[in-house]
Amino acid sequence: MTQSRTTPLVELVDISVPDQATGHLAEPRVARLRDAVLALAPRADQEEFSGRARDTLPVADQDPYRSPFAIVCDGDAAGFGVLDVQGYPDELAAVDAGHASPSGPVPVVLLRAFYVGVAWQGRGIGGAAIRALPEAARKALPGARALALTVNVRNTGATAAYLACGFADTGRLYLGGDAGPQHVLRWALD
Ligand SMILES: CC(C)(COP(=O)(O)OP(=O)(O)OC[C@H]1O[C@@H](n2cnc3c(N)ncnc32)[C@H](O)[C@@H]1OP(=O)(O)O)[C@@H](O)C(=O)NCCC(=O)NCCS
Numbered sequence: 001m002t003q004s005r006t007t008p009l010v011e012l013v014d015i016s017v018p019d020q021a022t023g024h025l026a027e028p029r030v031a032r033l034r035d036a037v038l039a040l041a042p043r044a045d046q047e048e049f050s051g052r053a054r055d056t057l058p059v060a061d062q063d064p065y066r067s068p069f070a071i072v073c074d075g076d077a078a079g080f081g082v083l084d085v086q087g088y089p090d091e092l093a094a095v096d097a098g099h100a101s102p103s104g105p106v107p108v109v110l111l112r113a114f115y116v117g118v119a120w121q122g123r124g125i126g127g128a129a130i131r132a133l134p135e136a137a138r139k140a141l142p143g144a145r146a147l148a149l150t151v152n153v154r155n156t157g158a159t160a161a162y163l164a165c166g167f168a169d170t171g172r173l174y175l176g177g178d179a180g181p182q183h184v185l186r187w188a189l190d
Helices: 028-038 044-050 053-061 090-095 125-140 156-164
Strands: 010-014 066-073 076-084 108-116 146-152 168-174 182-188
Touching: 010 028, 010 125, 028 053, 028 066, 028 076, 044 108, 044 146, 044 156, 053 066, 053 076, 053 108, 066 108, 066 125, 076 125, 108 125, 125 146, 125 156, 125 182, 146 156, 156 182
Parallel strands: 108 146
Antiparallel strands: 010 066, 066 076, 076 108, 146 182, 168 182
16 A cells, blocks of 8 residues: 655744844744755755755855745755845846736746755655745735746756646756756746
8 A cells, every 4th residue: 555645734933033234133944944954965066056055055044135044944955046036136137028018027036055954855844845935925016916946957856756746847957057958937926
């Protein structure tokens, strides 16, 4: 008999630091999760696709448009990602080429640096986190029309996970990445 896997309860917790300029301290839970994600890494061969929080969290901290989040499962940090609400970087120009309005490009949230820590992979956590992303994107950018991401064409595992959990393939390729062509995936929010 095949056992059906129970979906783990997963929460996406914003771990932005309130005010970098004043050095304002994060609340204790956020501070603890920030420490915990710094210790999380994907598999070594996956790192070229997502990076790891040790490198990508400091970059997000310096960018007012980027909100880093922890994927929290049973109170523990199991993964990491960043929601980028900045207007229209190159990646997104391709995504919404067919969706621009006369008043300009539509607001889109870009998912960056997303991964589940190697010890947590394969348990349904990534899938649950992906399904929770639209709500987090709407919070990050009220009025957003879509959530988008680019995923390397060699990264078949993550591509399968994104498509299985709700993203649609736009059929476009983003060619500007360092590691080769990337599929552009999109989740409509309207
Ligand atoms: C992609 C990733 C987030 C998936 O997380 P995970 O916790 O291992 O995934 P889950 O166990 O929740 O599986 C989610 C779904 O994806 C599918 N999936 C996961 N890995 C897969 C693989 N290697 N090949 C095919 N399908 C896969 C699962 O079958 C599952 O589908 P289902 O819900 O229909 O059963 C994780 O593998 C990861 O962190 N990869 C490295 C970083 C990365 O590539 N990030 C993307 C950058 S764009």
